[in-house]
Amino acid sequence: MTIRLGLGLPQMRQYDIGKDVPDVARAAERMGYESLWVFERALFPEPATQGLYGIEGLPWPDGYRSVAEPLVTLTLAAAATERAELGSSVLVAPLHVPFQLARTLATLDAASGGRVVAGFGTGWSHDEYAAASVRPFAERGAALDELIGVCRAVWGPDPVVYDGHVTRIASAVVGPKPARPIPILLAAGSGRARRRLVDHADGWLPTGVGADAVASQWRQLRELADERGRTAPIRTSLRVNARCTPATDESARRRPFHGSVDQIVADLAEYTGLGLDEILLDLQSTLRDAEELKDVAAQVYEKARAAGV
Template identity: 40%
Template structure:
């Protein structure tokens, strides 16, 4: 199983220097990919909590630097690692501009970009971008249609309720087809992911970006069952499911003492986190994204990177 690292975008990051240092350090440490995430703003009274029923957003999340700008900086100073978004919210972007931005970064990186997209859930962010929760699925489908059109040969002709392209060149093109991966919430498809979202992943995506919600064998079994079902559905649509990837997102929260049996995955001590890395592998993950952005107790990006290297070395030793 490969390991990826989410780049620092949080409050307190020196965007001029920390981003390139993080990208270089992660690549040198053997990480296989670098990832970014998206949050537009942080209201004083958010409409939804960080986690139900009332867990507040971490203070560090008040800043989330622009995802594609961060990936561009990483592209310039790396040579090998893949560069992905996990995830961008389609409804918060104009489809043609987003397609052009991805293609541009792909050209800069020499063809290393992965487009990870999702419907989103923050009403605050969606409203700021001129969208609503009701628009989410429809706008994501439209964005995927636009990607197919404008990343294909010119001239492009395309029509949808929001987008009209009439026999035009749309450049630059990606180096090759950019893999599109879709997020779909938790690992239990019946509870956390809608039937439409599952169908979209199976029918249109090159891979799935789930969260591992439970540690240990039970968590691995649940995630593997969900992934098997998605690939079965993909095969029913006539797609080659063996070419699809599952890239698990691990949002790490360290605790001073071992977390109890009822802990969530990637919450606990370093040893527990490393156990969860192994659980993701047992579930059949092709790759795991290690996310340390939500650690309020990190005093610097250097400290975050030391921990990232420690996790990488510990995972190799398992």
């Protein structure tokens, strides 16, 4: 079975969000990309108070200085397209008020004809949690649990009833409803996060950390699903943060998905036998503008399909 291919939408500061998001979304759909994706980065602390991903000394990418709000970006893409799914990889869910996020996603799904894919994670930035002031960082797991519960309730039949730590709905009609059940996908690295995924989510959002590592994680997740009696399939959408640059000497130590279009496609091919449903490519960070993004995206798509990806 051919892996579905998705494309990350332009959200960084070199892009004209209002003009470029609809333009790239339309072009990507014409190229054959089956889904369009956003990510969330709420702020850029300066000076940095912690390293990237919470790793001491690891600098934040300069591109994170300005990242467009993800749900606004998806709305722009939804209005410009007809078929492509509209996904988040990921929304840092605990930064959002659960009831409002559930309603926003339901409205977007209804407006787009049932194309939203809700990808959630807990994030790692203490500064973002402090700025959002919904729940403290220490409560991120519990916050995600509640948000999933609120979404399922709000998207389900009326009357909606929910009694949680932040959200309390005694009994209410809440609309509009999604056009179809919105799939919830989770980024899950730890044991507890994997259990949450197996028990409460529809799919998994791995990242391209190496084909062997992803294969091992995928095997562990399937084994856990068997142990916990899950029978529903787990949807998989691999996120690839690619940096398209002039060809890198293969005799040197090259990071996966860093290099020319041909090298990026060769890296993609390593994932074709893992049984994943989809690969989403975020190519935007090193490209100058929307025209270059569309050109590189077209090359990657054409060459990936020619290579059997």
